[in-house]
Amino acid sequence: MFKKGKPKALMAILLVLSLTMTACSSGNKKGSKDGSEEYSTVYSGEITTLNYLVTSTTLEFALAANLIDTLIDYDEYGVVQPCLATGWNVSDDNLVWTFKLREGVKWVTYDGKEYGEVTAQDFVDAMKYILDPNNESQTANIAYSVLKNAEKYYDGEITDFEEVGVKALDKYTLEYTLEKPTPYFLSMLTYVCFFPVNGQFLEEVGDKFGTDNINFLYNGAYIMETFEPQTRRVLVANENYWDKENVHIKRLNYTYNKEAATLSPELFLRGDIDYTDVPSSVLDEWMKDSEKKDMIRPNRTSFYTYFYAFNFDPHFAAEYEPENWKIAVNNVNFRKSIFHALDRKAAMLTEEPYNPEDRLTNTITPKNFVNLDGVDYTQLGGLDKFSDNDSLDEKLALEYKEKAMTELKGKAIFPVKILMPYNTSSSEWANRAQVIEQQLENLLGTDYIDVIIEPHPPTGFLDETRRAGNYALEECNWGPDYADPETYTDPFTPDSNYNWPHLAEGYKESNGKNTYENMIDKAKAEVFDIEKRYNLFAEAEAFFIDQAFVIPYAVGGGGYSASKLNPFESPYSPFGVAGERFKGQRIMDKPMNTDGYHKALEKWEKERAEALKKAAQ
Template sequence: MFCKLFLQKNLTKLTVISLFSLASLFLPGCSSNGTQSSADSKAKKHLNIGNNTDPASLDPQLATTVPESKVLIGLFEGLVTMHPENLTPEPGVAESWSVSEDGLTYTFNLRKNAKWSNGDPVTAQDFLFSYQRILTSKLGAPYAYSFYVVKGAEGYHKGSTPDFSTVGFKALNPYTFEITLAHPTPYFLALISHSSWYPVHKKTLEKFDGLEKRDSPWTRQGNHISNGPFSLTEWSITDKITITKNPHYWDSSTVQLDSISFYSMDMLTEERSYQTHQLDITDRIPPAQIPSYLKEHPEQVYVAPGLGTEYYAVNTAIPSLKDIRVRKALSLSLNRKGLVEHVVQGGQLPAYFFTPPNTAGYTFNDPTYEDIAEAKKLLAEAGYPEGKGFPQIEILYNTTDRNKQVAEAIQEMWKRNLGINVVLVNQEFKVYLNTRRSKNYQIARASWVGDYVDASNFLELFQTNSNNNFTNWNNPEYDALLQTAARTNNQVERMGYFQQAEAILMSEFPIIPLFFYSTVYLKRPNIKGWYPNLLEYHPYKYVFIE
């Protein structure tokens, strides 16, 4: 009875057309025409993945979230990819490359059999066009700042250099692409494996007016052209995305899956769908159920450390939040240990600084721990003894059960420890992203998952020119330290600059770190080619069902 009632309640997620689903708790697969059971998945080489929420965009130059990344990995391929186990750079569209002795010029030799999903060849000109597009300021690409390592890119993006030919990108011929850097960048090959460096199809963007528009229909099914191992065949908004093996992909013989579906589901629905064989992999596990799964089905629980931080962003332009003493008091009054042990319960670590520990050997050495007495003192010094006179503040979060539970716990801590009244505001994911981007919030739930394993990927988030910095905070000294670190090859010196920069960040508190991620979700044991790594990077071309 459970499965029938569950499926009836979730018709938007799983289409039910017959009553045999009633028996799903007693038979191997509770299936419908909307999804395939694990048995069907084995026969048809189809993978069903829980993806938490509907992606805001499938434009690789505009995407910023994990649900988007999970889909884009299957749809696109850059010059360089990463090894699925150890994350070392591997050939992608570029079959080989060379680096000049001074470390400034990279020459990429493109595969002549690389094609778009419509059969068009992928050429050096495609990369040149794509990189000019992401640096076009009108597009508002959130990762444009990551291109500043390239000679002339920052000036072009900011408008001081209108001539794109001065930027260090050159299509030497259809299959040779050259990139000249502004300074040696040790992590450059890891950087360009990120989705923002994927190429986009010029003719398609021109057809659908997508050169500068964020909401262009070029990303919809029937319009979308990509160059990866899969292509987009279905996007039912707020429900399901399906990608299907791309026969034009240069390495299609390696791809064993025929198709993958990504479902937008809340955490409880995902877990129930996994129980009834509607999903092969979930995005998360409800915290209260983790212990029972570890005891009864440990072979199905995927646990690995993650390179990510959950935090609250503070809008420093809000009058009551401009004072550093207030922001520090908010941070000092939180019991992060209790938060991870009793609320999120997924093996996360309390975060007393921003960059995850041991990120390529870097760990911030001056953490700020809970200190309620100091928090009360700071709030009183700011003019709000015991919270008296402090205006009510809002916490904005995107709608999920866990985000609500975290917000409620912090709401209670701030009321109990500081006497501050907090109102919770939840919004659907895309609305929340727009609200946060427009800086129309007071305190907002946020997170950052590493794009590559280097502390710069975390700390550069809060530079003044970063489109991912929505706190209204900036600090010229902070910017200068990170710019110096970017130009420094000596790793010891780089780490020193990172320490100084994070010390500034964690003394002014435009953010309130909460916890460092761990990865805990359900995965069927017969899913192979899915390897644990810090970035949760799983290229589907290597994944298969045993």
């Protein structure tokens, strides 16, 4: 069941494994029947909707990114580029943003027929839909966190949408008015809640919008020609697209296979698909085979952050003793015993056996996300205490165990059952769950804990586990929505359905909010002094980790793959959907190898530094 309350952005939490790839390359073309480039892949986790106005999962908005264009975009170096907006400006008080739209951009149907023109009103209609709580948009909070009167409209305090800070000044002029100055507003505009929708079409199809490829309009680089759930989906280049000269891959073939994670390496070797992860189960074999090794390259790490979450509002089966878990998890020493006992390196070896330390993170906000005058955010506000040190400490873990057992004596029943679900689409995740179960029990003792791992299929995984409160400890992740540390606090507030620390006992302050929430509110309120703002967020994150509300684990990406796409020529952005686009990409004749990867990385880093310097001028 969903938690009651405002929906919260849940971008990419507990990613189901999808073998889509969002990079591009230069090189020879792989020909399709009509002589154009064609890309093929397999996937195991099916989407549940095409309605980008309500979804917040990576699997679904990554698809929408190729079907719908945004106001701005990012190039391969992470520099903002015009897209549906050709220009913009902001008022002197930093509250009013005005965008001039590109004229002549078309909405088309699934069979390529022109339906209408993209106008400023399309952004207004989309926001009105998102801010209607009856539509249950999982990204509404992102919009109402910045737009004037948007939260009041969402909550029903005002009923006139004209009072909300989004206006079509004329056919091609869009205006956003913010509740307060928001330093990162422009970086939010490639997230799904700022996508446009044709209001007339939305009204025509009603609740059918996004249920299939027919009840959908397209203004992006691709059209979904075929949508057969749990069979296949096919995207073809949009011939009416305003920038079709930069759409080089003319056909994207996605084939469903519930064993995609296991079978894709062999499918790649046979030439059936153009991308595969190379899982740890076959990595050694590939590395020892000279021909296969020449196909492998490292994956870039991403700004998705992975962590182990404690559930403070358990709704799992009685056999796993949810009430006993609730008593235990509300004891800080019990949480700290798990925090210091979890061997994150051992867990990561299931996915990255060669360089596991490259993936580990000791904070929720990853390093190199934002900095303050050259000082990385993770070194601010006491966060360096955690950033520079491994959380694994067996001596401390056992000390906290003894404290917890003493404090919980007569209150909790030992061993405490710890229900830990995992997603069966990933063999690494399945192996990791087993490693963690054995490692925690061996260190802390089966007199203290009983870790119970539970498999769940990829389709509907989030709904059946985390969103339903059907876990005690679970591997989760979060991706940034905009260029500010605030984005990494979004899942940890009362508005989220993460079952989070506002429910933890012993932290409520005089205003009725918990300590962490008050710290975050204070940081959010500082919108002019960026140094103070960043330090306040860092102090809040340090407190959050210190109280073991969460166990930071890893950053996304990494691992190894074989791919006909070049990761250094794709749109680059840590947030939003830009990095999911195939626009601009080409297919190489053969996959990039590790040596080629490192050379390309070095070249890209130099070019990016120059591009960012030029953009800043």
